[in-house]
Amino acid sequence: MKPELSIIIVNFNTSQLLRICLDSIYACLKHTELINSTEIIVIDNASSDNSVLILKSDYKDIILIENQANVGFSKANNQGMEKARGDYYLLLNSDTRVKNQAIGRLISEIKKDKNLAAVGGKLLNNNGSIQPSAGYFPTLIKLILWMSLIDDFPKLAIVIKPYHVNVKSFYLKSHKIDWISGACILLRKEAVKKVGLLDEDIFMYAEEMEWCYRAKSLGFEILYLAEAQIYHTKGASSSIGGETGIVAEFQSILYFYKKHFSGWRYSLVKLILIYGALLRLVVFGIIGKYPKRLPLYVKAIQMVRR
Numbered sequence: 001m002k003p004e005l006s007i008i009i010v011n012f013n014t015s016q017l018l019r020i021c022l023d024s025i026y027a028c029l030k031h032t033e034l035i036n037s038t039e040i041i042v043i044d045n046a047s048s049d050n051s052v053l054i055l056k057s058d059y060k061d062i063i064l065i066e067n068q069a070n071v072g073f074s075k076a077n078n079q080g081m082e083k084a085r086g087d088y089y090l091l092l093n094s095d096t097r098v099k100n101q102a103i104g105r106l107i108s109e110i111k112k113d114k115n116l117a118a119v120g121g122k123l124l125n126n127n128g129s130i131q132p133s134a135g136y137f138p139t140l141i142k143l144i145l146w147m148s149l150i151d152d153f154p155k156l157a158i159v160i161k162p163y164h165v166n167v168k169s170f171y172l173k174s175h176k177i178d179w180i181s182g183a184c185i186l187l188r189k190e191a192v193k194k195v196g197l198l199d200e201d202i203f204m205y206a207e208e209m210e211w212c213y214r215a216k217s218l219g220f221e222i223l224y225l226a227e228a229q230i231y232h233t234k235g236a237s238s239s240i241g242g243e244t245g246i247v248a249e250f251q252s253i254l255y256f257y258k259k260h261f262s263g264w265r266y267s268l269v270k271l272i273l274i275y276g277a278l279l280r281l282v283v284f285g286i287i288g289k290y291p292k293r294l295p296l297y298v299k300a301i302q303m304v305r306r
Contacts, residue, residue, distance in 0.1 A: 001036070001037065002037075002085055002086075003037050003038055003039040003085055003086045004034060004037040004038070004086055004087055004088065004107075005034050005037065005038040005039070005086045005087070005088050005090060005103075005107065006038075006039050006040075006041060006080070006081075006084030006085060006086030006088070006089050006090070007025060007038060007039070007040045007041065007090045007092055007103075008041045008043070008077055008080030008081060008084060008089055008090065008091050008092065009021065009022075009040070009041070009042045009043070009080075009092050009093070009094050010042075010043050010045060010073055010076040010077055010080070010093070010094065011042055011043065011044045011045065011047060011051050011094040012044070012045040012046075012047055012070060012094075013047045013048060013049045013051065014047075014049075014051070014094045014095055015047070015049045015050050015051040015054050017094055017095045017233060018042070018051055018054070018055075018094045019054060019058070020097055021092070021093075021094050021095070021096055021097060021098075022040070022059055022062070024096075024097040024098045024099075025040065025092075025098060025103070027100065028098045028099070028100055028101075028102060028103045028104070029103065031100050031101060031104060032103060032104035032107070034103065034104065034107065038086070039063060039084070039085065039086060040059075040061075040062045040063065041062070041063045041064075041065065041080045041083055041084060042055060042059075042062055042063070042064050042065070042094075043065040043067065043076040043077070043079050043080050044064065044065065044066050044067060045067050045069070045070040045071060045072075045076055046066075046067050046068055046069050046070050052064070052066060063083065065079055065080065065083065067079075072200070072202075072203040072204060073182070073198075073203070073204045073207060074197075074198035074199060074200045074201075074202050074203070074204075074207045075198075075200045077091050077182075077197075077198055078197040078198055078200060081187075081192060081197060082197075084189075086189065087188075087189050087190075088107060088110065088186055088187065088188060088189060089186070089187045089189060089192065090103065090106070090184070090185075090186045090187075091182055091184070091185050091186075091187065092183070092184055092230075093182075093183040093184065093232065095183075095232060095233040095234075096123075096183055096184055096230050096231060096232050096233075097230065097231040097232075098184075098229075098230050098231075099228075099229040099230065099231070101227075101228070102121055102184075102228040102229055102230055103228075105121075105225060105227050105228040106119050106120075106121060106186045106225060106228045107186070109223065109225050109228075110186055110188060110223075113221070113223075114188075115219070115220060115221050116188065116220070116221055116222070116223055117187065117188055117191035117195065117212075117215040117216075117220035117221065117222060118180060118185050118186060118187050118188070118191070118211075118212060118215065118220075118222050118223070119180075119185075119186045119222075119223045119224075119225050119228075120133065120134065120180030120181060120184055120185045120186070120222075120223070120224055120225065120228075121184050121224075121225050121226075121227075121228030121229060121230045122171055122224075122225070122226050122227075122228060122229045122230070123181060123183060123184065123230055123231075123232045124229055124230065124231050124232065125231075125232070125234070126231060126233060130168050130171045131232055131234060132164060132165060132166045132171075133171075133180060133181035133183065133184075133224075133232075134165055134170075134171075134175075134177045134178075134179065134180045134181065134224045135162060135163050135164045135165050135177070135178060135179055135209070136161045136162065136163060136165070136177070136178040136179075137163070137178045137179065137209070137213055137216075138163045138209075138253060138256070140265065140268060140269070140272070142160070142161070142162055142163045143163065143253070143269060143272050143273075143276075144272055145160055145162060146162060146163050146164070146276065147272050147273065147275055147276025147277075147279065148276070148279065149279065149280075149283070151163070151164070151166070152166070154166075154167045154168075154169075157170075158170070165177075171224075171226060172226060173226055174223065174224060174225050174226045174227065175223070175224050176221055176222065176223055176224075177222050177223065177224045178209075178212060178213075178216065178222060179208060179209040179212035179213070179222060180208065180212070180222060180223075180224055181208060182207060182208035183230070183232050183234075184228075184230045184232070185208055191215060191220055194218060195211065195214045195215045195218060195220070196214065198210075198211050199211070199259075201255065202252055202255060203248070204245075204248055205245055205248045205249045205251075205252045206249065206252030206253065206255075206256060207252075209256070210252075210256055210259075213256075213260065246293060246296045246297065246300055247296055247299050247300045247303055250273050250277075250300045250303060250304060251303060253269065253273065254266070254269060254270065254273070254304065257269045270304050270305075273300070273304050274301055274304050274305065277297040277298075277300045277301045277304070278297075278301070280293070280297050281294060281297050281298070284297075
């Protein structure tokens, strides 16, 4: 029987979280008609823990792809999508835990509108608080506001529609949005055929934003669905780890502009990012906030200037 849904999980040294993730998926599917029409594909990026052993011994119905090196988030997800047989692809981080109705609600919503290329749910921290997981494309104006720390003010953020939406009230209702987090994103197979796979030149960070940009450029829409809730242990599945994502995100923004826009915009973005990093060095240095980030902003500046 051909599956309707393919759930694709990239794993790297998160064996215990992966077990929790898989068990939550099985529990969630019991509440849907998808219980007998779903395949689960796990791509292991050369984990050094017991992830593969657990998968082979306790989850024998799962399709396992074993990479001999950590090929990154984008390439591994692409491997999964190329293997998948479903009409919908649910890209799910190994450090997530889906709530009972989440998968069914995502599928139900994407079926309502053929113009939806992707739907993402509400990400929650382990304590139940909302985790920011969506935003708008990083136009030059939005980058300036982000780097100037202006979009940190909740009332302004609602008006300016920032690159990263960090306002709690935004996530209480469903919205059409520019991009949603790749920690949990349901893609329509037909849209993937037209848009293409994730850009493998992006190792991690902003790959979902770049894909959504291509999708919207072709006339598709992206939806954030507040009713689908997923717990996410942020950063646990990252091979980069912790706050070092600052450098990787800067790098991804530069790549995005180099790929999609003209030379002068790329040059201007480099200046905006350097300005933002310098501002944070000064502000955080004075108030003594985020001391571990200071050398990372120095590293980010060095990376941008190369």
